[in-house]
Amino acid sequence: MTDELLSDRIKSVIETEPVALFMKGTPQFVMCGNSERALQALRSAGAPVTAVDILPDPGIRQALSELSGWPTIPQVFIGGELVGGADIVQELAATGELAEKLEGSLGDDYREDAQERVVSVLVPA
Amino acid sequence: MTGELEAILREAFPEASEVHVTDRTGGGDHFLIEVTSPRFDGLSLLEQHRLVNDALAAPFASGRIHEMRIKTKGTA
Numbered sequence: 001m002t003d004e005l006l007s008d009r010i011k012s013v014i015e016t017e018p019v020a021l022f023m024k025g026t027p028q029f030v031m032c033g034n035s036e037r038a039l040q041a042l043r044s045a046g047a048p049v050t051a052v053d054i055l056p057d058p059g060i061r062q063a064l065s066e067l068s069g070w071p072t073i074p075q076v077f078i079g080g081e082l083v084g085g086a087d088i089v090q091e092l093a094a095t096g097e098l099a100e101k102l103e104g105s106l107g108d109d110y111r112e113d114a115q116e117r118v119v120s121v122l123v124p125a
Numbered sequence: 126m127t128g129e130l131e132a133i134l135r136e137a138f139p140e141a142s143e144v145h146v147t148d149r150t151g152g153g154d155h156f157l158i159e160v161t162s163p164r165f166d167g168l169s170l171l172e173q174h175r176l177v178n179d180a181l182a183a184p185f186a187s188g189r190i191h192e193m194r195i196k197t198k199g200t201a
Contacts, residue, residue: 034192071178071185072193087195088170 001122007063009121010052014067017050017119018106020077022064026053026118034086038074041086041093046111047078047102051118060121079105126153130184137180138162142200154191165199173197 013020019042025031027039027049042049054060054073065071068082076083078101083089092098102110119125127146134144143161158177165173174195184190 034194069175071182082171084171084174085195088174091170 001059003059003063006057006059006121007067009125010060010064010067012125013050013052013119013121014077015080017077018079018110019047019049019102021049021051021074022054022060022076023051023074024053024055027051027116028118031055032073034072035074037086038076038089041089041098042076044093045098045102046114047098048106048110048114049116051116052121053118056120057122078102126189127156130156130158130181133184134158134160134177134180137176138164140164143198149192149194154189155194156190156192157194157196159196159198161198161200163200165197166201167199170197173199 021038021042023030023035023039025035030036030039039049054064061073064075068075070082070085072085074086076089083101089098092101127148130146131144138144138160141160141162143159145159147157149155149157160177174197177195177197181193185193
């Protein structure tokens, strides 16, 4: 797969998913403590989470960081905008700002039917 | 390594009232970075962390840092 195609697919996830979490592992099998912290923070705010595992191909992380300008994993996007990594999301969850951000972006009733899902950027959507 | 990172941060944030780097695991590659600076006043957390990430881009790119936890504070 070309870098450009990978980059396009990552961009598409960021732009179309209400909440995108790029992480090491999946919500069912988290492979890093920082990804776990970000996931738990999103769960505590009742967010619908679309997770992308960056581990299957080193190109995913590279393309993602080029797009976002953010060096580390995890990365959380809400409504297409980078919110930050584990430290930021955890802090925003603790102050209630994460829920406010989710309401602002997804609407007041975002908690209803909030689901977690995993998507791959290595195969066509 | 903690001393090296602190020196880089002090140079990048000469106005900071606090620069502290902790080796979280003792292994020399997991760090807690704490910076308190008036430069963070009025900036979002994302912007604050970006400034710290930018300051530490070189050591991070070298692969010697496995994990950075960042805690930033303004002084206002």
